Amino acid sequence: DVKVTQSSRYLVKRTGEKVFLECVQDMDHENMFWYRQDPGLGLRLIYFSYDVKMKEKGDIPEGYSVSREKKERFSLILESASTNQTSMYLCASSFDRSYEQYFGPGTRLTVT
């Protein structure tokens, strides 16, 4: 079974803090993705990576950065957290250009 794990299920941070969200997959997938999910808006892509050290901006990259130093690990960084970044963050991975993405359980981040 493919397993995608995320470092925290729930996280509370203060405005201005630097926040790290980590994602690890165990299936040797090339592609990894970070989404945020807000009610009524579906999943919006923040960043994705198709190879180690490679990254591409998604639809809403502002205020975020990513790091992929190893194939199995993809980190999302909020440089200076703001209240409008309160959301559910979902990590996913996929093999090559696959339409089938495997998701982690999500991190519900609250910024106060």
Place this chain on the structure above:
Amino acid sequence: GQSLEQPSEVTAVEGAIVQINCTYQTSGFYGLSWYQQHDGGAPTFLSYNALDGLEETGRFSSFLSRSDSYGYLLLQELQMKDSASYFCAVRGGDSNYQLIWGAGTKLIIKP
């Protein structure tokens, strides 16, 4: 721009059949996927259509018409555990690495 339209909510009765529609407008198209997400859970893959027609997987079927930029997910013999949100997603747009997601349809099943 890229957009996918699906109803925000659908209600059906246990044991019945329900269809969730999805229309899309994207600059490129490779295929249409469907995902299920239970409250508090992660999205899980259900089906994928790259070609026109109906694909059946147990109680779930998915249909695609590329000429109409339209697809649907058909759920038969509804069970209470099918209560969830269902998302359509297009592999296309400017990059075939990405999926472009609809806003999701919340399926409410009544006994």
